[in-house]
Amino acid sequence: MQQRTSYSATPLYSADGTLCDIEISVGTRRWKMLGAAGAPRELSILVSSPARDAAALLPVFIGSGTGIAIRKFMESYDGPLAVVDKEPDIADHTGIRQHVLARAGSVWIDSDSADDALRRLTLWQTANGAAPLRAMLNPAWLRLDRSYYAAVHEAVTASEKADFWGKVAYPRFQSTTPRILLITSQYFLMGEVVAALNRMQVPYELLALDDDSLGQNEFVERLLKAVVSFRPDFALTINHLGVDREGVLTDLLARLQLPLASWFVDNPHLILYMYKRLVSPWTALFTWDADNLESLRRxxxxxxxxxxxxxxxxxxxxxxxxxxxxxxxxxxSFVGNSMVYKVAQRMKAGRFPAVMLRSYKTVAAGFSNSDERCVRTYLEQARPDIFAAYLQLPASEQRLAYETMITWEATRQYRNSCVRQTLAFHPLIVGDKGWRTALRHEPATWRAHSELSYYTDLPWFYPLCTINFNCTSKQMKGAVNQRVFDVPACGAFLLTNKRKQMDELFEPGKEVIFYSEPDEAPELIRFYLKNSAARAKVVAAARSRILAAHTYEHRLRQLMNDMRTAFGRP
Structure with a gap:
């Protein structure tokens, strides 16, 4: 890539004190931007882009020059314009930057990166009606940094030639079965979504995020191409993956009027926390935990x-x-993470003050036993001393790390207390090495096994176990987790903890067996170990309900119906 030219700029003034040219010096070479040709040389960039065309185009000056062309253009054009120019030494002499920025809706883009300059141009374009861009390149700027200004000029020219926004202004939800653009990753649920859509014969296109090196501009370019070629009715992502924190994608989808469905299968507040521009009328949130509905609406x-x-x-x-x-x-058996190392990782990442470290276990215990779903709100209401320290944390990343640490520590404590109730039955505990630390003082009555693959191992593992013991994470105090569906689906018996939202999904005592407190578990384990007929009856009823109401086909059908209701037009 060509390196940026190192130069100096010297203003040249006429006898009456007005700027008449700028001399550029590069080493021993010198040249004048206007030279003997004078003002017509710079004004020539307007010939192919007269102001009369601007009603249908958004003018973009690539290089500000001496400002003559821009000032002339603005005499007959009263709309917004953009200038891409990262040469402050020149612009300071001409004073054109202040003149441009005084015009409502206009923007001066001085990003050092061409990619970032184009991103900012896209935002400006969408904010100003998304009309095609019209490029006006000052050739002298190519001598200053050819790779930068040529890249910007090429992209703007491409926008001018292609009526992109006209191509994406197609009506949505016109067919019985919608077309879905999947913003995909390696997250476990997307594989299930793709498989279910295939079985349902729902048309979809994949926009993969598997490459960590994928830049934002490249992702946006691929998204726009997919919208033009595939013409989706809406986009779907999991846990807001692909949605940048600055809101570029949100703004772009809003300009496209392409609805986005984001299905949260983890705590949405621990994810949305980091986003600066969250809310868009074209975004729909789906949460697996009904307790989050009101807080998300707020x-x-x-x-x-x-x-x-x-x-x-x-x-x-x-x-x-x-x-x-x-x-x-x-x-x-029990399958799950001990949370020992997860808590330690968050603690290390957060670098919290001593007052927050000394109290984290008691804070987590209090949060676990409260009805509050949000750590921040719990601190504000129940632990004002820690809340004051929390507010003093210098970065939002630290506050997020603390909330996550408390959530995971609450889960660690609760999960530990539940699993201990199974030790008299010589359980097999499948998970991380943290369980050896967590149960190091307990008699050696339990077996340990390393983590099993969700896709390749758990479907055959669950049926090997007479009782699959389950206890839900404290990130969801009312919702049920994945095992409540997976275990009965493969014909295995599940004993789980009571969740408030469970009754809406299964009939208690008939389709699901639960304990309300950890110390209730041993009696239930004894009973169902001895009564195979009772186990089989529950498993059959649970699997029948799952087949009738709880497959991914059911979930996606509901999601598609909700998106049509929210964004379809009569």
Missing amino acids: LGFAHVFHLPLGTDVTRFVPLQNPDASHPLRADV
Whole structure:
């Protein structure tokens, strides 16, 4: 890539004191921007772009020159314009920057990066009616930094030639089955979504985010191409993946009038916390936890829906002949993370003051036992001493790290207390090495196994266990987790903790068996270990309900209907 030219700029004045030219010096070479040709040389860039065309175009000056052309253009054009110019030494002499910025809606873009300059141009374009751009290049600027100004000129010229915004102004939701643009990643749920859409024969296109090196401009370019070629009715992402914190994608989708559905299957507040520009009338949030509905609406989102988790019943299927002699066969098993290392990682990342470190276990215990769903609100109401320290944290990333640490520590404490209730039954605990630390003082009555793959291992593992024990994370105090659907789907028995939203999904005592407090678990374990007929009856009822109401096809059908209701036009 060509390096930027190192130069100096010297203003030249006429006898009456007005600026008449600027001399550029590069080493021993010198040249005048206007030279003997004078003002007509710079004004020539207007010949192919007269002001009369500006009603349908957004003018973009690439290089400000001496300001003669821009001033002449503005005499007959009263709309907004953009100038891309990162040469402050020249602009300071001409005074043209202040003249441009005095015009309402106009912008001066001085980004050092061409990619960032184009991003800012796109934002300006969308804010001003999204008309095509018209490039006016000052050739002298190519001598200053050819790679930068040529790249900007090429992109703006391409925008001028292609009526992009006309191509994307197609009506949405015109067919019975919508077309979905999937903003994808390696997140586990997207595989299930793709498989379900295939089974439902719903047309979709993938916009992958798998490459960590993918730049923002490249992602936006791929998105725009997909919108033109595929013509989706809406875009779908999981946990806001692909939505940048600065709001570029949100603004762009709003300009496109392309609705975005974001399905949160983790705590949305721990994710949305980091976003500066969240709210858009073209964004719909779906949350697996109904407790989040009101708090998300309070953030300003107009379209908020409850969409529980589900399961892929083509993956989680009953085993015909479970291997009774398999080394992982167990009367009682638990699958889950100890949260020991997760808490430690957040603690290290946050670098919290001593007052917050000394109290984090008691704060987490209080949060766990409260009805409050948000750590910040809990601190404000119940721990004003820690809340004051929390507010003093210098960065939002630290506050997020603290809220996450408290949530995970609350989960660690609760999960530990639940799992301990199973130890008398010689359980198999599948998870991270933190369990060896968490249970190091307990008798060696339990077996440990490393983490199993969700996709390749758990579907055959669950049926090997007489009782699959479950306890839900404290990031969701009312919702049920994935195992409530997966375990019965593959014909296995589940004992889980009570969740308030459980009754809306399953019939208690018939389709789901739960304990309200950890110390209730042992009695239930004893009963169902001895009563195979009772277990089988619950499993059959639960699986029947799942097949009828809780597959990913059911979830996606609901999501599509909600998007049509929110954004479809009669």
